[in-house]
Amino acid sequence: MANNNEVSKGMGIKTRRIIAYVVLCIITFFCLFWFYVLFINATRSNGELQAGFTLLPSSNLMTNWTNLYKGTLPILNGLFNSFVISALSAVLCVYFSTMTAYAIHAYDFRLKKFIYPFILMIMMIPTQVTALGFVRLVSNMKLEDSFIPLIVPSIAAPVTFFYMKQYMESSLPLSLIEAARIDGSGEFHTFNMIVLPLMRPAIAVQAIFTFVSSWNNYFTPALILHDDKKKTLPILIAQLRSADWLKFDMGQVYVMIAFSIFPVILVYLILSKHIVQGVALGSVKG
Amino acid sequence: MKKSKAVRYNKWGYIFLLPFIIVYVVFQFIPMVTTIYNSFYENYMSGLTQIGPNFVGLENYQKLFTGGDIWVYAKNTMVLWIMCFIPQIFLSLLLGAWFSDTRLKLKGQRFFKTVIYMPNLIMASAFSMLFFTLFSDGGPINSLLMQIGFISEPYKFLSNTGSARGLIAFMNCLMWFGNTTILLMAGMMGIDTSLFEAAEVDGATSTQVFFKITLPLLRPILVYVMITSLIGGLQLFDVPQILTNGTGDPMRSTMTLIMFLNKHLFSKNYGMAGAVSVLLFIITAILSLIVFKVTGNDKRKG
Numbered sequence: 067m068a069n070n071n072e073v074s075k076g077m078g079i080k081t082r083r084i085i086a087y088v089v090l091c092i093i094t095f096f097c098l099f100w101f102y103v104l105f106i107n108a109t110r111s112n113g114e115l116q117a118g119f120t121l122l123p124s125s126n127l128m129t130n131w132t133n134l135y136k137g138t139l140p141i142l143n144g145l146f147n148s149f150v151i152s153a154l155s156a157v158l159c160v161y162f163s164t165m166t167a168y169a170i171h172a173y174d175f176r177l178k179k180f181i182y183p184f185i186l187m188i189m190m191i192p193t194q195v196t197a198l199g200f201v202r203l204v205s206n207m208k209l210e211d212s213f214i215p216l217i218v219p220s221i222a223a224p225v226t227f228f229y230m231k232q233y234m235e236s237s238l239p240l241s242l243i244e245a246a247r248i249d250g251s252g253e254f255h256t257f258n259m260i261v262l263p264l265m266r267p268a269i270a271v272q273a274i275f276t277f278v279s280s281w282n283n284y285f286t287p288a289l290i291l292h293d294d295k296k297k298t299l300p301i302l303i304a305q306l307r308s309a310d311w312l313k314f315d316m317g318q319v320y321v322m323i324a325f326s327i328f329p330v331i332l333v334y335l336i337l338s339k340h341i342v343q344g345v346a347l348g349s350v351k352g
Numbered sequence: 353m354k355k356s357k358a359v360r361y362n363k364w365g366y367i368f369l370l371p372f373i374i375v376y377v378v379f380q381f382i383p384m385v386t387t388i389y390n391s392f393y394e395n396y397m398s399g400l401t402q403i404g405p406n407f408v409g410l411e412n413y414q415k416l417f418t419g420g421d422i423w424v425y426a427k428n429t430m431v432l433w434i435m436c437f438i439p440q441i442f443l444s445l446l447l448g449a450w451f452s453d454t455r456l457k458l459k460g461q462r463f464f465k466t467v468i469y470m471p472n473l474i475m476a477s478a479f480s481m482l483f484f485t486l487f488s489d490g491g492p493i494n495s496l497l498m499q500i501g502f503i504s505e506p507y508k509f510l511s512n513t514g515s516a517r518g519l520i521a522f523m524n525c526l527m528w529f530g531n532t533t534i535l536l537m538a539g540m541m542g543i544d545t546s547l548f549e550a551a552e553v554d555g556a557t558s559t560q561v562f563f564k565i566t567l568p569l570l571r572p573i574l575v576y577v578m579i580t581s582l583i584g585g586l587q588l589f590d591v592p593q594i595l596t597n598g599t600g601d602p603m604r605s606t607m608t609l610i611m612f613l614n615k616h617l618f619s620k621n622y623g624m625a626g627a628v629s630v631l632l633f634i635i636t637a638i639l640s641l642i643v644f645k646v647t648g649n650d651k652r653k654g
Contacts, residue, residue: 078558079455086450090464093443096526097467103492104482118499119492166372173365181369188380190580190640192587194610195633198390198617198625199383215379222376253364282475284590285610289617300477300590307481308597319485326478334473338466345469345531346538 104327108320115316130317131325139302140294141322148298151216151287152280159220159276160230160269161262167230168261172243189224194285201289211293216286226272229344233268271344274337278330299326384633391626397619404623412627421612422628428517428600429608432592433585435521440529441577447529448536449562454548468530476527476590483523484510484595510595513605520592520606528584532577539573540566572646579643583636589614 107115111126135141170182193200204215238261246256262269284300291297297305303326306319334341391412395405416422447468451461458464471479486493487509494506509515543566551561567574589610592600598615600607609632616625 082558083456083458086456086458089446090450090458093447094464094467097471097530100479100482100486103486107492115492116490119496162371162375165368169365169368173362173368175362175365178365185372187640187644188376190583190643191380191633191636192583193380194587194589194613195629195636196380196383196387197613198622198629199386200379201617202386202390202622203379203383219375219379222372222380227372247361253361253367257368278473282473282477284475284477284593285614300475303475303477303481304594307484307594316485319481323478323482323485326475327482330473330475331470334470335466338469339462342462342465342469342534345534 101327101331104320104324108317108324110317110320112315112317115320126317127321130315130321133315134318134321137318139306139322140297141302141325143295144297144299144302145325147213147291147296148281148300151213151298152277154213154217155220155280156273156277158217159223159226160273162221163223163226163272164230164262164265164269165257166227167234168257170231171234171238172240185224185227189228197286197289200286204290209290211291211296213296215290216280216283220276220280223276226276229272230265230268233265238264267340268344270337271340274333274341275344281330387626387629387633389626390622391630393623393626395623396621408623412623413631416624416627416631422609422631424604425600425607425609425612428605429586429588432517432521432524432588432606432608433582435517436524436528437578437581437585439521440525440532440581441574443525443529444532444536444577445567447533448540449558449566451533451537452540453558454545455552455558465530465534468533470530471527472531474527477594479523479527480591480594483519487519511602513602516596516602516606520588520595523591524588528581532581535577536570536573539570543569575646576643579639579646583639583643586610586632586636 106121106123108130109127110120110124111129114124114126166185170178200215204210207215209215242260242264243256246260251259282300283298284304287298288301288304291301303322306314306322390405392407392409393405394403394408394411396403447464450456450458451465485491488494489506489508493509494503497503497507498505507515509519547565547569548561551565556564587610588608592606592608593611593614596606598611600611609628613625613628613632616622616628
């Protein structure tokens with residue numbers, strides 16, 4: 067046993083390092099391959115796509131795009147709708163989640179002992195299980211085909227709240243708020259002018275997460291939006307899927323998928339450092 | 353004097369909480385009550401005739417459990433989750449151990465972390481559409497496999513239970529293993545390094561260190577990851593819905609619980625949709641309570 071240990075320790079590090087790199091390269095391949103194929107296929111015409119698979123891009127990206135947005139799917143509307151809903155959700159979500167976290171962090175009130183565990187408890191409840199009531203509520207309020215039921219609920223986002231609360235504990239000293247009070251700053255003014263700027267790194271990370279999850283959301287918008295002009299990208303993609311897709315120009319299909327995926331990837335690559343750190347920060351240990 | 357001042361400030365706690373509470377009550381609490389309420393009523397369209405709403409007590413639940421479909425879909429959901437979770441946790445533990453191993457000193461960690469997390473941000477419906485086109489009978493994967501002579505005729509990935517489920521599990525695994533890796537790594541980084549140093553002095557191998565030190569100390573985070581993944585697994589919807597166009601083909605083997613719920617919501621069978629929702633709610637509530645118990649103390653400490 068001791069001998070065995072020495073052997074595996076002796077050759078260990080180097081061999082293990084090589085194994086690790088090989089495995090990581092394979093994983094990297096599996097993570098990136100699909101997006102590479104997507105990019106290549108988005109640049110090829112339908113005829114070229116039928117002819118088989120290649121690894122080199124062609125020159126039909128713009129043609130495919132022009133065909134797509136001149137076609138029957140309201141793709142530009144979809145892009146615009148997705149963007150508006152996601153951007154507004156992100157803004158409302160981070161602003162009000164920070165506010166909620168601040169209420170719990172900076173003040174002592176009687177119901178705090180009850181509200182804080184309550185928010186943590188509802189954090190895990192998925193939106194799907196209340197979807198039925200939500201759809202009925204939206205139709206009673208005559209808000210079908212409106213963006214309001216897709217934007218406003220993001221004000222109550224327990225996960226973002228929890229992240230903000232964690233961040234405040236590490237980087238928002240209460241003495242600072244005291245100092246602002248002594249200087250005569252009102253509570254609301256303190257929140258907007260002192261707390262929000264200090265929370266900027268956390269706000270940036272959460273704004274991205276909220277934007278992306280709203281951009282990608284398919285379940286809820288599909289239940290609320292019925293008018294073609296109001297639909298978001300995921301719904302249009304689902305429509306593309308349910309259409310008799312063999313009749314489709316496959317070049318257009320790939321361009322459409324690419325337009326739903328690549329903007330997010332681009333933003334992610336620019337901000338990846340903060341995002342990856344942010345994921346770890348929001349975990350159990352905080 | 354001081355006390356009254358504190359009290360005057362503390363009312364702002366309520367004011368700042370107000371938006372959250374109002375929105376929560378309107379868009380989540382009331383819908384939850386309506387969902388539960390609806391589950392006790394018969395309310396659907398039979399052809400063009402509206403049936404109900406009539407109070408039927410627990411009849412919807414009875415129908416749900418004796419109908420048999422729910423068991424098939426619950427089994428599908430669990431099978432898909434297990435197929436996705438086992439490779440995912442294995443990969444994540446391995447990568448997490450490698451990334452956090454100070455002796456191994458892997459280079460390019462930032463690059464690899466960026467790459468493995470990327471699929472998590474991809475629109476699941478677009479990703480499924482992509483896989484649908486890539487793995488279709490005449491799609492690029494089949495033509496690639498035929499070009500290299502691996503197969504002689506197209507393999508029907510989406511018509512075989514194994515490969516259809518495999519694809520769904522693979523996509524979900526790809527989308528979530530990066531996230532799990534980062535969570536587990538954060539946990540591994542939190543382990544007191546003197547433990548590793550002591551083990552090294554004692555001549556422990558990396559394998560021994562992993563199984564005797566890392567894994568036992570990681571148990572709370574592993575439980576957290578597993579239960580949250582299970583909650584996520586119960587919500588599995590986008591990928592199978594788009595991949596199979598909502599049919600759950602072949603032979604309903606990829607139909608999940610949320611797809612079943614979605615079907616009832618679209619056909620406006622509110623009674624049954626309510627019963628399915630309440631069932632899912634109870635299961636997630638129990639699972640959440642476990643998470644809360646496991647990590648609750650940590651969280652309050654922050």
